[in-house]
Amino acid sequence: MLRVENLGKRYGAGCSRCERDGAADRRCPYCGSVWGCRGIDLEVFNGEILGIVGESGSGKSSLLRCLYFDEMPTQGSARLYPYQQGTRNIFEASSQDRRAIRNRFMGMVYQNPLMGLRMAFSSSGNVAEKLIAANWFHVGSIQKRATNLLDVMEIPLARIHEAPKTFSGGMQQRVQIARALANHPPLLLLDEITSGLDLSVQARVLDLIRKIQREWQIGMIVVSHDLGVIRLLTDRTVVMRDGHIIEQGLTDQILQDPQHAFTQMLVHSLL
Amino acid sequence: MLNVESLTKTFQLALHRNITVTALGNVSFSVEQGTCLNISGPSGGGKSSLLKCIYRSYRPTTGRIWYQSREYGRIDLAGLSEREILRLRRQEVRMVSQFLHVIPRVPAIDVVAEPLLLLGESSSEARAQASEWLERLGIPSHLWDAYPQTFSGGEKQRINLARALITSPRLLLLDEPTSALDARSAGVVMEILSDLKDRGTTMLSIFHDNRLATQLKDSQLNLTRPEKREEMKPI
Secondary structure, eight states: OEEEEEEEEEESOOOHHHHHHGGGOSBOTTTOOEEEEEEEEEEEOTTOEEEEEOOTTSSHHHHHHHHTTSSOOSEEEEEETTTGGGTSOGGGSOHHHHHHHHHHHEEEEOSSHHHHSOTTSOHHHHHHHHHHHTTOOOHHHHHHHHHHHHHHTTOOGGGTTSOGGGSOHHHHHHHHHHHHHTTOOSEEEEESTTTTSOHHHHHHHHHHHHHHHHHHOOEEEEEOSOHHHHHHHOSEEEEEETTEEEEEEEHHHHHHSOOSHHHHHHHHTOO | OEEEEEEEEEEEETTTTTEEEEEEEEEEEEEOTTOEEEEEOOTTSSHHHHHHHHHTSSOOSEEEEEEEETTTEEEEGGGOOHHHHHHHHHHTEEEEOSOOOOOTTOOHHHHHHHHHHHTTOOHHHHHHHHHHHHHHTTOOGGGTTSOGGGSOHHHHHHHHHHHHHTTOOSEEEEESTTTTOOHHHHHHHHHHHHHHHHTTOEEEEEOSSHHHHHHHOSEEEEOOOOSSOEEOOOO
16 A cells, blocks of 8 residues: 655755765765665555564654655655555655645654644644544534544543643543544554553553554554564564664564564564 | 475574574475374474464575465465465464463453454454354353453463464464363363364464374374584674
8 A cells, every 4th residue: 555665864965975875874974964764665555554663763753754744755755555546656746735645645643742733722623623634624523523533542522622731641642543543544654652651551552553453454654662562563564773674574573583683682682 | 285395494693693593404294184283393393483484473494385275276385475474364374372462451352353353354243253262262251351461371372272263264373272271171172173173174283292182183293303403604
């Protein structure tokens, strides 16, 4: 459903030398620009959860931010099947189209709820905003859908008109998931959603995600540094380091039969 | 049904001076449909590694694993794409290990029902079938809504079995499925397994208990420790 080819994001202007020397070094010694991620090839199928693991600074979030158009990649292409049957690179779409793709075909849950939510709006307003962006016009059905989603995410109905800033971290995260799911996107991007949550809330969020995937058959990319989360949620896993993909495979393959030295170290450090 | 040709599996321990460890050395055998092959051998002899290679939790180093699948016909599991492997695992190949890894705080009955939901079964039907299996395997009904983390080793093992059996797999890989069970529960499990076998499921099994193995097996494969297990590779 999503095919990413040779995706790269460079922070900094770049110079003729780093253009020419290619992937030799992550940071160009001449102009100081840094590649957040580079040469990324991956695929996500319908109804599949793809995990991305790696240490911090390995380019996981850069990749996700590029896919959600928070940043424009320096090179590479991504094709999303619902957009023109996957015939066009979504990074070459007009800004209007990009907004439409983001609002109709994608949902994103950030690690930090501050980035994904408007803290001063009501929670149902947050969900409604995404619906309006996805061309929902009927106020009654918007309200109904928002209430329903927040209910599924186990936000007490008495509190859905309160602003997320009065919520706990776990509740904010669940409002974020409700918002991301509002338009029923075929692709959901989840960035470190369980870090910062206590264990009991973490278990509930994981169960919710698994349930959504099962019932809605949507594709997901889950970025996490927690191999336990990856093991429980994902079908396939990609391991990143220094902005590159160093290994990919079935999740149990990565965990039980890691090939790359870094992956072996990562797996052997699992508690 | 299953035809394994000169399968080897080696591990390269990059963190330990690149030592190469051979887990499986040149194993060949075949299994007919509806029969059970029992794998025996000393511990460290590669019994689990063999099952994991077939289930593709391990990437086989060399060799071929021909499997007659319902979906794709005769295929080589060693060279199959990840997507196809995932599909086969959902539909016809299941593995039962000694360990249970599930999302915390999900009731046992939903844990068992999940594989059916993934095949598109309705939730009420899946739960009904799950409760049938839990009952057959002798899990008391007041535990069905409890979380499997709190279960005893034997109960966890039976949950694991129920999860695998509920989809009526065509190929079943059993890695010590009764190691934590008492004699009576093990007897129940063996009965269910031989019933499945009679209905056409092919099995590869590892049992520590020879008597249990004899009840189920139609043929026997003896794995010995591969010679030259470790060799240093010049760096």
